[in-house]
Amino acid sequence: MSMLDEIEKLMQSVGTSYNYRIVNLGGKSVYIEGIKSVIFLSIDEMQFQLKESSLSIIGKQLSIKYLDKNSAVITGGIITVGVK
Amino acid sequence: MKFDLKGYNIDNLLKTLYSKKVTLYNLCRPEHNHIIFEVADSDEKKVKKYINNYKSTTTLSLKRKFPKILLMNLGLIIAIFFGSIFFIFASAYTWQIRVYGTEELSEGEVLSVLYNNGVKVGKINLCSSEDIEKILLKNYDRIAQVSVIKEGTAIIINISEKLVYNAGEYEPIVAKYNGIITDINLVTGTLNVKVGDYVNVGEILVLPFNLDNTNTKIPVKPMAEIYADILVISSLSLEREETKLKRTGRKTICYDYKIFNHHLFYGKNKNSFALFEIEVYNESISDLLLLSRDVLCFYELDYTIVNHNFESERDELVKASEARAYVDLPKNVEILSQTTETTIIEDTMYATTTIKVHGVINA
Numbered sequence: 065m066s067m068l069d070e071i072e073k074l075m076q077s078v079g080t081s082y083n084y085r086i087v088n089l090g091g092k093s094v095y096i097e098g099i100k101s102v103i104f105l106s107i108d109e110m111q112f113q114l115k116e117s118s119l120s121i122i123g124k125q126l127s128i129k130y131l132d133k134n135s136a137v138i139t140g141g142i143i144t145v146g147v148k
Numbered sequence: 149m150k151f152d153l154k155g156y157n158i159d160n161l162l163k164t165l166y167s168k169k170v171t172l173y174n175l176c177r178p179e180h181n182h183i184i185f186e187v188a189d190s191d192e193k194k195v196k197k198y199i200n201n202y203k204s205t206t207t208l209s210l211k212r213k214f215p216k217i218l219l220m221n222l223g224l225i226i227a228i229f230f231g232s233i234f235f236i237f238a239s240a241y242t243w244q245i246r247v248y249g250t251e252e253l254s255e256g257e258v259l260s261v262l263y264n265n266g267v268k269v270g271k272i273n274l275c276s277s278e279d280i281e282k283i284l285l286k287n288y289d290r291i292a293q294v295s296v297i298k299e300g301t302a303i304i305i306n307i308s309e310k311l312v313y314n315a316g317e318y319e320p321i322v323a324k325y326n327g328i329i330t331d332i333n334l335v336t337g338t339l340n341v342k343v344g345d346y347v348n349v350g351e352i353l354v355l356p357f358n359l360d361n362t363n364t365k366i367p368v369k370p371m372a373e374i375y376a377d378i379l380v381i382s383s384l385s386l387e388r389e390e391t392k393l394k395r396t397g398r399k400t401i402c403y404d405y406k407i408f409n410h411h412l413f414y415g416k417n418k419n420s421f422a423l424f425e426i427e428v429y430n431e432s433i434s435d436l437l438l439l440s441r442d443v444l445c446f447y448e449l450d451y452t453i454v455n456h457n458f459e460s461e462r463d464e465l466v467k468a469s470e471a472r473a474y475v476d477l478p479k480n481v482e483i484l485s486q487t488t489e490t491t492i493i494e495d496t497m498y499a500t501t502t503i504k505v506h507g508v509i510n511a
Contacts (some may be wrong), residue, residue, distance in 0.1 A: 101163060101166055102159075102162050102163055102166050103169070104159065105158075105159070105162060105175070105177050105183075106177055106180060107176075107178055107179075111324070127174065127175060127176035128172060128174070128175035128185075129173065129174060129175075130171070130172070130173055130174055131171065131172040131173075131360055132169070132171040132172075133166070133169045133171075134182070139372075
């Protein structure tokens with residue numbers, strides 16, 4: 065059982081739904097769910113379109129370990145992860 | 149599948165790939181116009197399709213660590229690899245030796261000669277076809293021609309044997325002189341030579357049989373006239389110092405007594421001459437007892453040394469050489485040429501007479 069699924073189930077019980085999930089693993093990698101499109105990719109910054117907002121990751125030597133239609137894993141020196 | 153792209157529409161490409169639900173792995177964008185990413189093999193065609201659309205601004209280098217088809221058929225490739233090694237190894241061996249064309253020779257004889265020279269079934273054969281031909285020709289005089297072909301792991305030997313004369317029927321016609329054959333009038337028999345051949349004394353010219361359509365030998369008395377340019381060569385020599393021996397008149401007679409042809413004892417007399425020649429004959433003493441004796445007559449010899457003068461005796465030696473050559477000459481022949489040469493080698497003078505005649509070589 066996924067830890068995120070467990071957390072979502074717990075939160076749904078209080079009547080809350082989520083459009084995206086972001087997990088920052090110690091500043092070395094970021095797991096993102098709920099991506100709708102890629103806005104911008106570079107070695108220092110990556111931007112993704114979410115359902116109702118956009119996600120910006122700023123760091124050093126960023127690279128995408130995995131990217132599919134809904135999710136992505138970004139590795140590198142993560143400095144900030146922000147949602148606008 | 150790994151893609152390494154350079155160009156100016158990378159953002160558009162990424163958005164397109166993303167919209168077409170292509171899953172990207174290990175994506176890295178070291179520069180704004182440079183991107184490296186990997187895709188699953190199932191998405192390869194899809195990516196290539198969109199890369200082609202951006203061809204004007206995008207360069208592509210494809211790097212596949214290991215061809216997919218090889219990975220899918222790794223077992224087959226390993227089998228082919230080991231199979232090839234086995235095939236190369238096995239093809240170096242000789243697995244079959246086939247012998248054709250033997251008549252008098254047996255296949256076993258041929259194989260045994262090859263076996264003794266290292267050409268065996270089930271062994272790696274290091275001899276070339278030419279080597280095998282030489283081995284067979286060297287070991288069998290009866291082989292006229294032989295050809296050896298290697299077909300894969302088989303050695304195919306084709307032998308053509310010489311026509312063999314079987315003693316006990318009719319005698320073959322043989323050359324009585326050395327010469328070059330110029331004309332052949334064959335009545336019966338099978339020719340063993342042809343016009344232009346050089347034959348030596350004793351060589352078979354016509355074999356005593358005829359061959360029918362099935363190559364069966366039918367014995368016949370050979371009859372033929374074979375003309376040739378015959379060379380009759382005679383050579384005499386004369387040494388500058390000749391030692392001549394002659395008897396002095398003194399002799400000693402010794403006896404060796406025998407019974408039943410076995411030695412009994414010697415008589416009293418013994419040979420005391422340093423240089424002698426001996427005459428021996430047997431005389432019976434008693435026929436009843438089978439007693440006999442060998443009479444040994446020793447004649448004392450003396451020698452004198454005669455010094456020859458080559459210049460004064462040259463003509464004499466030439467005449468003697470020519471006379472000797474004429475003795476050996478066949479009868480009823482046409483003399484084509486005659487030469488006599490004299491040579492002096494160290495203390496010996498040689499006179500060699502060569503007479504070339506045209507006539508029947510088997511007469």
